[in-house]
Amino acid sequence: MNAVFDLKRWFLYLGKHWNENKRRYLLSLAAIGGLLVLWCSFLMIVNPENPMGLRIQIVTYYAGLFLTGCLFASTIFNDLSEGPKGIHFLLTPASALEKLLTAIVFGVILFFISYTIVFYAFDVIMLKVANGVMSNWLEQHHRAPRPPQELLNVFIPDDSAKEFLFYILLIFFAVQSIFLLGSLYFVKFQYIKTLVSGLIVFLVLVFFVHKVLGSFMPDGSFFEPFRVYKIWNTGQGDVMILLPEWFSSILLFLTKYALAPCLWVVAYFRLKEKEV
Amino acid sequence: MIQVQNLHFGYRRKKIFTGLSLKLEPGHIYGLLGKNGTGKSTLLRNIAGLLFPQEGTITVLGFTPGKRQPAFLQDIFMVPEEFHLPDMPIEHLVKYHAPFYPKFNEDQFNRYITEFDIPRSNTMQQMSYGQKKKVLISFGLACNTSVLLMDEPTNGLDIMSKSQFRKVIAGCLDENKCIVISTHQVKDLESLIDRVTIIDEGRILFDQTVDNITNRLSFHVSYDSEEIKQALFREPSLRGSAVITRNMQGGESKLDLELLYKAIVLNGNAIQSVFNA
Numbered sequence: 001m002n003a004v005f006d007l008k009r010w011f012l013y014l015g016k017h018w019n020e021n022k023r024r025y026l027l028s029l030a031a032i033g034g035l036l037v038l039w040c041s042f043l044m045i046v047n048p049e050n051p052m053g054l055r056i057q058i059v060t061y062y063a064g065l066f067l068t069g070c071l072f073a074s075t076i077f078n079d080l081s082e083g084p085k086g087i088h089f090l091l092t093p094a095s096a097l098e099k100l101l102t103a104i105v106f107g108v109i110l111f112f113i114s115y116t117i118v119f120y121a122f123d124v125i126m127l128k129v130a131n132g133v134m135s136n137w138l139e140q141h142h143r144a145p146r147p148p149q150e151l152l153n154v155f156i157p158d159d160s161a162k163e164f165l166f167y168i169l170l171i172f173f174a175v176q177s178i179f180l181l182g183s184l185y186f187v188k189f190q191y192i193k194t195l196v197s198g199l200i201v202f203l204v205l206v207f208f209v210h211k212v213l214g215s216f217m218p219d220g221s222f223f224e225p226f227r228v229y230k231i232w233n234t235g236q237g238d239v240m241i242l243l244p245e246w247f248s249s250i251l252l253f254l255t256k257y258a259l260a261p262c263l264w265v266v267a268y269f270r271l272k273e274k275e276v
Numbered sequence: 277m278i279q280v281q282n283l284h285f286g287y288r289r290k291k292i293f294t295g296l297s298l299k300l301e302p303g304h305i306y307g308l309l310g311k312n313g314t315g316k317s318t319l320l321r322n323i324a325g326l327l328f329p330q331e332g333t334i335t336v337l338g339f340t341p342g343k344r345q346p347a348f349l350q351d352i353f354m355v356p357e358e359f360h361l362p363d364m365p366i367e368h369l370v371k372y373h374a375p376f377y378p379k380f381n382e383d384q385f386n387r388y389i390t391e392f393d394i395p396r397s398n399t400m401q402q403m404s405y406g407q408k409k410k411v412l413i414s415f416g417l418a419c420n421t422s423v424l425l426m427d428e429p430t431n432g433l434d435i436m437s438k439s440q441f442r443k444v445i446a447g448c449l450d451e452n453k454c455i456v457i458s459t460h461q462v463k464d465l466e467s468l469i470d471r472v473t474i475i476d477e478g479r480i481l482f483d484q485t486v487d488n489i490t491n492r493l494s495f496h497v498s499y500d501s502e503e504i505k506q507a508l509f510r511e512p513s514l515r516g517s518a519v520i521t522r523n524m525q526g527g528e529s530k531l532d533l534e535l536l537y538k539a540i541v542l543n544g545n546a547i548q549s550v551f552n553a
Contacts (some may be wrong), residue, residue: 009376016373083358084358084360091324091325091344091350091351092376
């Protein structure tokens with residue numbers, strides 16, 4: 001028997017986890033749907049002229065994703081903060097890796113897919129209602145009719161926003177992983193504590209980069225992230241320092257894709273050392 | 277099977293163990309007795325790998341418990357004092373939890389459930405605390421793990437259930453299993469355990485087999501003032517005095533665990549002297 005990972009045992013654990021938590025997960029999705037209805041209704045009341053424009057839909061999707069995704073991630077290892085549940089969790093015969101992967105599958109991957117499905121399911125309905133509200137309002141105020149608002153592709157609304165939204169998603173997964181790690185580190189009030197700690201770490205990092213590292217660097221800034229450093233006022237005009245291609249590629253790749261997995265690795269070791 | 281060597285453990289403000297050593301063998305039911313807060317549950321949690329020793333080592337079935345390897349976890353089961361059972365019907369518990377335990381026996385589980393008179397149609401949330409505890413005990417026993425740790429298992433059980441508990445525990449022991457029961461309800465275990473380990477202030481105060489105890493000590497009610505005076509331990513009762521004396525008859529006496537426990541805690545040296553001789 002493999003002590004670190006066994007596919008059959010992991011599938012058993014996935015089944016057990018789903019069976020134990022399905023009610024909670026389905027209720028959470030229903031709550032997200034309810035919040036979307038409330039929010040869209042609010043928009044229709046305050047802005048009946050154009051309640052669900054494209055920009056509003058995008059902001060709703062991503063703001064909701066960040067809020068609910070991080071809240072959900074901060075509850076993933078909630079069991080460990082309650083003694084009896086923690087004992088049940090830790091003594092279930094599966095490895096720490098299998099338990100963590102299960103948390104990632106449900107808390108990160110399935111949450112993202114389910115949230116998107118719920119968003120679209122409610123967006124389709126609320127869009128129809130919103131278009132009805134809008135046409136009524138325009139009719140009542142004797143305005144020219146407008147084409148109804150269309151359902152939006154929240155990932156590629158247009159070519160200009162495609163890359164920006166891709167980065168927003170990458171940031172989301174990294175931030176969500178911080179909350180997942182927080183659910184292992186903190187025993188109570190994981191969401192608030194992770195939020196506060198995350199902010200403090202972020203501010204310390206910003207301070208360190210600007211005040212400490214900045215003092216060693218020549219007066220300038222990155223012209224292209226991890227690729228070109230621009231030095232100002234050298235007397236002979238601006239000087240560009242080009243970093244080697246391979247170096248900047250690796251740095252960029254790590255920043256984009258490695259942050260969340262790195263946090264999962266930290267979570268793995270934290271889970272292994274968890275005591276109840 | 278279970279070896280605890282020079283265990284040091286403490287919580288932030290309180291030291292619990294400072295060099296505890298213990299060896300538990302298969303084929304026995306160990307009674308771990310002690311006052312509240314003396315470290316019984318902490319010891320069980322260290323053995324189960326839920327807490328890690330700060331110093332010293334623990335080996336269970338050849339594993340280091342703190343590593344919580346699946347091969348170790350599937351051969352150890354713990355019934356904690358405060359426990360959690362997911363809210364699901366009994367058959368789902370068997371369907372989703374039992375496959376993790378290779379030696380799980382469904383017939384055995386069903387037999388215990390019947391013996392404990394647990395309604396099968398109810399989910400865990402619909403059951404009382406005692407019923408849930410009986411489900412957990414039945415499940416733990418049916419897992420047939422080599423090590424079974426039970427922390428105050430009779431808490432919350434009614435009189436009939438306590439008697440059924442003793443019956444099923446006695447029936448499931450074999451030479452490959454080691455059962456450790458921690459309790460302060462000593463009467464519940466009297467006829468069950470075959471080794472008594474008393475912990476106090478994080479150290480082993482007393483550790484003897486029941487056979488050894490009943491061969492060397494006699495527990496009885498005495499009306500003889502001279503015998504009462506010379507007893508290793510005495511406690512006035514409604515009729516005469518309950519006493520512990522040296523067993524001079526040669527045969528086995530009947531163990532009074534509660535009296536023994538009090539004697540060890542209040543007058544341990546006198547009792548120990550019998551075993552050290």
